[in-house]
Each structure stands twice: as structure tokens, then as C-alpha cells.
Amino acid sequence: MSGRPEVLFPLFAELTTLDGVGPKIAKVLENMHVLRPRDLLYTLPHGVIDRRRRDTIDGAELPATLTVEVEIGTHRPASGRGRAYRIDVRDSKLAFQLVFFHARGDYLKRQLPEGARRLVSGKVEYFDGIPQMVHPDHILALDEEGELPEFEPVYPLTAGITRKTMHKAVVSALARAVDLPEWIDPLQHAKEGWPSWHVALVQAHAPRSAADLAPTAPARARLAYDEFLAHQLTLALARETLRKAKGRETHGTGDLQRKVLESLGFAPTGAQVRAVQEIAADMGRGHRMNRLLQGDVGAGKTLVAFLALLIAVEAGGQGVMMAPTEILARQHLEGLQPMAASAGVRVEILTGRDKGAERRAKLAALASGEIQVLVGTHAVFQKDVVFHDLRLAVVDEQHRFGVRQRLELGRKGQAPDVLVMTATPIPRSLALAQYGDMDVSVLDEKPPGRKPIKTALVSTGRMEEVVGHLRRAIAEGRQAYWVCPLVDESENTDLAAAEDRFRHLRAALGEGHVGLVHGQMPPADKDAAMADFQAGRTQVLVATTVIEVGVNVPNATIMVIERAEIFGLAQLHQLRGRVGRGDQDSTCLLMYQAPLSEGGEKRLTTLRDTEDGFRISEVDLEMRGAGDLIGTAQSGLPRFRIADMESQAGLMAVAQSDARKLLNDDPALETDRGKAARLLLWLTGQDEAIRLISVG
Known part of the structure; x- marks a missing residue:
């Protein structure tokens, strides 16, 4: 399987080959992760403006974006600095004003000569009882009317690129997309009633209503499925490669x-x-x-x-x-x-x-x-x-x-x-x-003897009560963690927070009882502080989140998490899991600073109400989104342009079974559908997968 198929060349050409895209615009598009015409095809509009023509603005519920034909009347140049330049216009029924700030009068006189007729489109609102259209989005001569789509897609933009330029570039990229053979399983395709790839692209870039922008719209669902399928094909190929690689039979004796x-x-x-x-x-x-x-x-x-x-x-x-x-x-x-x-x-x-x-x-x-x-x-x-x-x-x-x-x-x-x-x-x-x-x-089962951990929410105002609770627990020979918050990005402030808490607790509980461990300690000191706590030489360990994973101290039965509302759910669940490892009852105190935000409250109450990590991770995913959940930078998670892992999890599961079945029936992707699937892999840039096929 040599290089990229020729039919895809135009979609992988330089951006500057598109209409209206020079080197400068190409640079700006790169900041939006758009490097090839193909990337523009997969940059879908997130809004739509109804630009259908009306006879008059009369009767419209303002403010609204409207498109009408008007006759140009008197120009009223700005009467002083910061004042607006106004032009009286009239549609078939009503007079209103076009308003421009920082305008050049000579330019406007050329664009909008008195007595001429123009098509204007923009947002109309009332000011002092007079309807006004401030800085129309479009001003067209009547013979240019065809240039204005009835429904204008709204694309994500970034500084340095206008709506017009973006629209022009997308139209130019769409003109290069030819119909490709179908890679989706025919039964699946028919069942969902999805359009072909090419039709789906055209439809997705020409929404007519909010429904067309929803992930469930057939055109969008199909394009999302394509991304999932390509990703799952890559994983399935990696899986097959790993499985085909001669393993060795390893039989234990027991x-x-x-x-x-x-x-x-x-x-x-x-x-x-x-x-x-x-x-x-x-x-x-x-x-x-x-x-x-x-x-x-x-x-x-x-x-x-x-x-x-x-x-x-x-x-x-x-x-x-x-x-x-x-x-x-x-x-x-x-x-x-x-x-x-x-x-x-x-x-x-x-x-x-x-x-x-x-x-x-x-x-x-x-x-x-x-x-x-x-x-x-x-x-x-x-x-x-x-x-x-x-x-x-x-x-x-x-x-x-x-x-x-x-x-x-x-x-x-x-x-x-x-x-x-x-x-x-x-x-x-x-x-x-x-x-x-x-x-x-x-x-999905806890080993015997693991007791449930009692979890409670306590506001920071009750700090002294919590310290009193610790004092009694220590007297009974128990141990506790006290986790200090990661206040901001700089480690120094975290350190200060941990050291302050350490001094406060040492004063309250006695010199030899409290240890401290934080990210900036030399490894040997960190290990020593941990060892003291594990051996029971210190009863309370004040820590930044270094203790998150793997620490095992069965005698530690209390976990205090300060400013718990600024931690993520998964992290709180991991921290709580440091206690409850012995045979005694354990407690986790989530200390929060009032007032709690809605998100903070949802995280803390979820944690209080369940110890099921899978349930907690579902809530976490709902609240934060996939990239955050595992840190996109090092997550190994694919960056999908259209597909959304949270809302379209069902499609992902279908794509996995489809990909595995396709490779099972056609391991070298040589049937018609297999060849189409190769096109999909090239199209979605899964070069890793293509290498795997050629190796396999």
C-alpha cells in the first residue's frame, strides 16, 4: 500500500491553493489546527444565520438579523468625534437608518449613493424608538443577490480571519471533495438512514436550522461515525498486529x-x-x-x-x-x-x-x-x-x-x-x-474486610472542630492524612499552604506527631517522611497530592482534604482510597470553602453519596469532558474534529464492533469495502494504521 491515493491529493494540497487564502490567512488557519483543505471540510459551522429576504422589517420582532431591499435616502455625516454616520433608508413599508461608526463618508457615498437600491443584511434593533441597522454584515447591489446564501453558516473564527474569508475557503475546499466509495457497513448505513460521505459534507456545511447543527443530525452523525470508525480501525489493526506477532505459549504450574x-x-x-x-x-x-x-x-x-x-x-x-x-x-x-x-x-x-x-x-x-x-x-x-x-x-x-x-x-x-x-x-x-x-x-469487587469509608462535608469555618477530632483519634492510636490544596500553578504557594498547615497542626497536636511531604522535597527526605508515617513514628502526614497513588498505610483511617472543592472528582476518589485499607472504620472529611459553586457542590455530594469509582468517573466525564478527564496532552486520546466522545458514546461502541468485524472478514482490506476503508484511513490521517496494514 504505497502513498496516499490520488483521488485525495486535492484535499491534502497547500492551504494557499484555496480561494482567498494567501500565506497570511494560511498562517492564521494553522492556529486553528487547519493545515490542509481536508481540515476545513471537518471544521463544521457551529451556528446558522437566516438571511432569507423579507419585503420589510415591519412586523419583525426586534432585535433580529434581517435581509431587505432598501432605497437609499439622505446621508447624515457624523457631527463630531465619536458620533455616528447615519443614512436614511426605506424598504417597501418602513423607514429606518443604517448606522456606521468611524466611517469614511466618501466611501459610503460611493457604496450607497442617494436614490440607489441595495440589498442590506444585518442586525436591526431599536434606538430611541427608531429601528437601526448598525454596520450591516452585507451590502449588495441587486444583481449580486445570488452571492448571499439564504442560510449563512457561522464558523469558529480566530483573530485575523473574517466570516467572509472563512466561508469562501470552505466553499473552495468543498469543491474538491469528490464522492468516495462507501466504507460504512451497508446494513448499518441503511438502518441509520445516513447520507453518503460527500452529501454529508455538503449538508453539514449548509445548515438551515438549529436541528441541523445537533450531533444527531444525519449528516453530522455520519461524519462523526467516520472518525470513530477510522480510530477504531487503527486500534483494531494495532490489536491484530500485536496478536499476530508471534507470542509464546506460557503455561504456569500453579x-x-x-x-x-x-x-x-x-x-x-x-x-x-x-x-x-x-x-x-x-x-x-x-x-x-x-x-x-x-x-x-x-x-x-x-x-x-x-x-x-x-x-x-x-x-x-x-x-x-x-x-x-x-x-x-x-x-x-x-x-x-x-x-x-x-x-x-x-x-x-x-x-x-x-x-x-x-x-x-x-x-x-x-x-x-x-x-x-x-x-x-x-x-x-x-x-x-x-x-x-x-x-x-x-x-x-x-x-x-x-x-x-x-x-x-x-x-x-x-x-x-x-x-x-x-x-x-x-x-x-x-x-x-x-x-x-x-x-x-x-x-469490580472489593476484597473481604474492606469497610466502607464514611465521607462527610465540612466547611473550613469548622477547622478547629476537625483538629479536635484528630486529637482524639491520635490518642486512640490512629493515623491521618491531611491533604493541602494545589492553590495555583506555582508550586511555591502550594508549598506555603502545606507548611502553614504543618506548623498549625504541630502547634495543636504536639511536635513529634506531624510529618510533612511535598513535591519540592529532595527524594530522600520525601521517602524518610513517608517511612516515618508508615512505621507509625508520626501520626499525621501533611501532604500536597504526592500521596495520590499507591501509598499503603493500613493504620491510617482519617483523610482530611482541605479545599476539596478545587480538586477533580477522580483525584478526590483516589485520595479517599488511601484510607480504609485496614480493619478499622475510616472517615474522609471534605473541607470546603463556602459558598460552593454548582460544580463544586455536585462533585463533593457525588463523592459523599457513592464509593463506586465507575459511577464517579461517569459523573466526572459528564462534568468535565473527555480531554480533561485524562489530560489531553498525554492522554493518547484521539483529537476528533466532529465526533464527541461523551454524547456519542453509543456510536463509538458500534464503530468498535464494526471495525473488528471488517478486519476479521477482510484482514488485508482488499475487498471493495476494505479498499474504501483504506481511503477513510488516509482521509482521517491515520498513517500509523496504514503502516500497520503494509507491515501486516
């Missing part, structure tokens, strides 16, 4: 897993057992596993991941567990070590901190197979890291780990199986968008 389970003292949940079975089945097949393990806070993902790593070790191979940060990697290590000890398995850590002889010794032990499970950060990607027999890679919190990195990891070792863990419950629509190439295991 011996090491049994030792670990016996050492636990409690039985795994049904969900954990099911997930381990799904993973074991995948690992036992000849193709590569590419599975997502999705679990809420405290659902016991670490145990599932470790049992999966043991399958690799039982088969004589090695496993690696990757975390995004060093502090998390160390935590994984601490969590895994007791389990590894009970199974007699050697676990080591490799991060950017390892240098010199120590690093060389670890690399040698890894290459010889002595290290059976490696925990690490992205440092495990480095060239000199060689495994003896890597069978399984577990990737934690892969928000920073998109499809491309998943393919990259496959080049390490002999095509290891990949298990991705996420602690952020993701609504189905987003999971489809981000991980459509993966099979999913969900941990």
Missing part, C-alpha cells in the same frame, strides 16, 4: 501462585480469580496478550498482577512491572516483596537512580535470569537492559502509555505478553477510545 495465596490469610475475590484465569488463558495462547486490568481503588490489582508475573516465572521466564514514577516503583517493590518472599522469588528494582557497579550487577543478574521479576520506571526501556527470557510486562497507570509504547514494548525480549493496569475507573466510551485495541478484565 506452584508459586499457591504459595502466595496460602501466605495471604484471606481468599481472593471472585473478580480477582476470574481476572487471573483470563490472563492465564491469554498467556497460554500462541499470540501476544494485550489486556487491560481495570480496577477501582482497593480492588486488589497488585495481587492479580503478581500472580500473572508468577505464571511467567513458573514457566521458567521473567516478568517486568513498570510504574510511571520512582516513588511508585519503590512502592510496588514494597508491596511485592512479602509475596515474593513467600514464593521464594527474586524481585529487584531498576530506576534512573541506579548507577555504576550496582547497575551493572543488576543488568548481569537480569541477563542471566537470576532476577525473576523486575520492577522499574521507563529506565527498563534503555538499550542496555537485556532480559534472559522476558514473558510478561505489566504496565501500571498507563495514562502516559499509549498504543505506540505498547508496540514499542513488544520489541523488548521475545515479544512479551502485555498487561496494563489502571486504577482509574474509566467510563466505557473512553475505555473504547483509549484502549479499543485491548481486551479488558474488570475488578
Whole structure:
């Protein structure tokens, strides 16, 4: 499959080849992420102005945008600075005024000579009882009437580009779009009653009413579906590529897993057992596993991941567990070590901190197979890291780990199986968008003994009550987190907030009881403060959000979150999940500063009323939108121009099953519909996918 098909060349030409687009306008369009004529086709209007002609403005409900033919009367030049230039005009029934500010009289006299007839279109409103049209949008001679569309689409604009220029450029781009063969499944197409691609574009750019602007309008729904389909085809191709890549059959004996389970003292949940079975089945097949393990806070993902790593070790191979940060990697290590000890398995850590002889010794032990499970950060990607027999890679919190990195990891070792863990419950629509190439295991049960966490809202005015509550809890031997807000972008203010709170609590609760940890501390100090809290040497840990993920202190039963209203929902849910890890009752106090905004109140009450991470993530998605939910910059989420993941989640699900079915029936995309689908991939710029077909 060589380069882009010729039929698409005009849509990928330079912008300056479009009518009215010079180098300067092209530069402005680039700021709107419009780089090619194709991008203009996918920049749809967000409004429409009714410019149908009327005989008269008489009887119209003002203010309104109206289009009428008028006879030009007297010109009344501005009588002083800042005054308006007025022209009396008359339609078939009524006299009114055209009004211009900062106008050049000679220009207006040429444009609107007395006694001439003109078509004017613009907003008409009353001033001092006289209807006026201030700065008409359009002034046309009667023989130019055809230039004014009955319905004028309103496009998103940016400084430096006018409505007129934008409209002209879009019309010019539309003229290059030819009809393309249909890539949508014929049954689906008929069922939805969608227009063809070309007709859909023309209709979407010529709305006649608000209904035509809705995502449900057939033309728009079809174009949105195209984007989803292209994206899901790319993911499905990546999935097939990963699956076709020769994997290795890895069969565990169950011996090491049994030792670990016996050492636990409690039985795994049904969900954990099911997930381990799904993973074991995948690992036992000849193709590569590419599975997502999705679990809420405290659902016991670490145990599932470790049992999966043991399958690799039982088969004589090695496993690696990757975390995004060093502090998390160390935590994984601490969590895994007791389990590894009970199974007699050697676990080591490799991060950017390892240098010199120590690093060389670890690399040698890894290459010889002595290290059976490696925990690490992205440092495990480095060239000199060689495994003896890597069978399984577990990737934690892969928000920073998109499809491309998943393919990259496959080049390490002999095509290891990949298990991705996420602690952020993701609504189905987003999971489809981000991980459509993966099979999913969900941990939807809490391990036994996890008690519900009591959550309450408290205003900051009751600070001293909260401190009193802490004093009593400490006297009973319990521990607490106190999370300080991220006040603004600058870390210094966060630091100041945390240090002030630290001093205040130390004064109230006693010197040795309170520890502090924040983002700007040297790593060693941070680790020491954490260690003191974990060992129970300090009872209260004041922290900025560094404790968000992975910290495990079973004796900590109180979580105070100050200014909770400025945190995101998912973040609050993650923070709350730091308590309730032992067998005692736990509390989470959400301290807010009154008055709460509507959004702030909705976030805090949602959190108070439910502990179900999936439900919380649905509300979060509703409130914030997809890009924000996982931080668009590093989300690996596609940027759709038309499709909207929140409101059109249903279409995304259809696109996923359609894409998988198409590739199942036609893996090389060689049938008529397959060839059409290739055109769609070129059209939507999914070059990654095209490479995958040609490789496959």
C-alpha cells in the first residue's frame, strides 16, 4: 500500500491553493489546527444565520438579523468625534437608518449613493424608538443577490480571519471533495438512514436550522461515525498486529501462585480469580496478550498482577512491572516483596537512580535470569537492559502509555505478553477510545474486610472542630492524612499552604506527631517522611497530592482534604482510597470553602453519596469532558474534529464492533469495502494504521 491515493491529493494540497487564502490567512488557519483543505471540510459551522429576504422589517420582532431591499435616502455625516454616520433608508413599508461608526463618508457615498437600491443584511434593533441597522454584515447591489446564501453558516473564527474569508475557503475546499466509495457497513448505513460521505459534507456545511447543527443530525452523525470508525480501525489493526506477532505459549504450574495465596490469610475475590484465569488463558495462547486490568481503588490489582508475573516465572521466564514514577516503583517493590518472599522469588528494582557497579550487577543478574521479576520506571526501556527470557510486562497507570509504547514494548525480549493496569475507573466510551485495541478484565469487587469509608462535608469555618477530632483519634492510636490544596500553578504557594498547615497542626497536636511531604522535597527526605508515617513514628502526614497513588498505610483511617472543592472528582476518589485499607472504620472529611459553586457542590455530594469509582468517573466525564478527564496532552486520546466522545458514546461502541468485524472478514482490506476503508484511513490521517496494514 504505497502513498496516499490520488483521488485525495486535492484535499491534502497547500492551504494557499484555496480561494482567498494567501500565506497570511494560511498562517492564521494553522492556529486553528487547519493545515490542509481536508481540515476545513471537518471544521463544521457551529451556528446558522437566516438571511432569507423579507419585503420589510415591519412586523419583525426586534432585535433580529434581517435581509431587505432598501432605497437609499439622505446621508447624515457624523457631527463630531465619536458620533455616528447615519443614512436614511426605506424598504417597501418602513423607514429606518443604517448606522456606521468611524466611517469614511466618501466611501459610503460611493457604496450607497442617494436614490440607489441595495440589498442590506444585518442586525436591526431599536434606538430611541427608531429601528437601526448598525454596520450591516452585507451590502449588495441587486444583481449580486445570488452571492448571499439564504442560510449563512457561522464558523469558529480566530483573530485575523473574517466570516467572509472563512466561508469562501470552505466553499473552495468543498469543491474538491469528490464522492468516495462507501466504507460504512451497508446494513448499518441503511438502518441509520445516513447520507453518503460527500452529501454529508455538503449538508453539514449548509445548515438551515438549529436541528441541523445537533450531533444527531444525519449528516453530522455520519461524519462523526467516520472518525470513530477510522480510530477504531487503527486500534483494531494495532490489536491484530500485536496478536499476530508471534507470542509464546506460557503455561504456569500453579506452584508459586499457591504459595502466595496460602501466605495471604484471606481468599481472593471472585473478580480477582476470574481476572487471573483470563490472563492465564491469554498467556497460554500462541499470540501476544494485550489486556487491560481495570480496577477501582482497593480492588486488589497488585495481587492479580503478581500472580500473572508468577505464571511467567513458573514457566521458567521473567516478568517486568513498570510504574510511571520512582516513588511508585519503590512502592510496588514494597508491596511485592512479602509475596515474593513467600514464593521464594527474586524481585529487584531498576530506576534512573541506579548507577555504576550496582547497575551493572543488576543488568548481569537480569541477563542471566537470576532476577525473576523486575520492577522499574521507563529506565527498563534503555538499550542496555537485556532480559534472559522476558514473558510478561505489566504496565501500571498507563495514562502516559499509549498504543505506540505498547508496540514499542513488544520489541523488548521475545515479544512479551502485555498487561496494563489502571486504577482509574474509566467510563466505557473512553475505555473504547483509549484502549479499543485491548481486551479488558474488570475488578469490580472489593476484597473481604474492606469497610466502607464514611465521607462527610465540612466547611473550613469548622477547622478547629476537625483538629479536635484528630486529637482524639491520635490518642486512640490512629493515623491521618491531611491533604493541602494545589492553590495555583506555582508550586511555591502550594508549598506555603502545606507548611502553614504543618506548623498549625504541630502547634495543636504536639511536635513529634506531624510529618510533612511535598513535591519540592529532595527524594530522600520525601521517602524518610513517608517511612516515618508508615512505621507509625508520626501520626499525621501533611501532604500536597504526592500521596495520590499507591501509598499503603493500613493504620491510617482519617483523610482530611482541605479545599476539596478545587480538586477533580477522580483525584478526590483516589485520595479517599488511601484510607480504609485496614480493619478499622475510616472517615474522609471534605473541607470546603463556602459558598460552593454548582460544580463544586455536585462533585463533593457525588463523592459523599457513592464509593463506586465507575459511577464517579461517569459523573466526572459528564462534568468535565473527555480531554480533561485524562489530560489531553498525554492522554493518547484521539483529537476528533466532529465526533464527541461523551454524547456519542453509543456510536463509538458500534464503530468498535464494526471495525473488528471488517478486519476479521477482510484482514488485508482488499475487498471493495476494505479498499474504501483504506481511503477513510488516509482521509482521517491515520498513517500509523496504514503502516500497520503494509507491515501486516
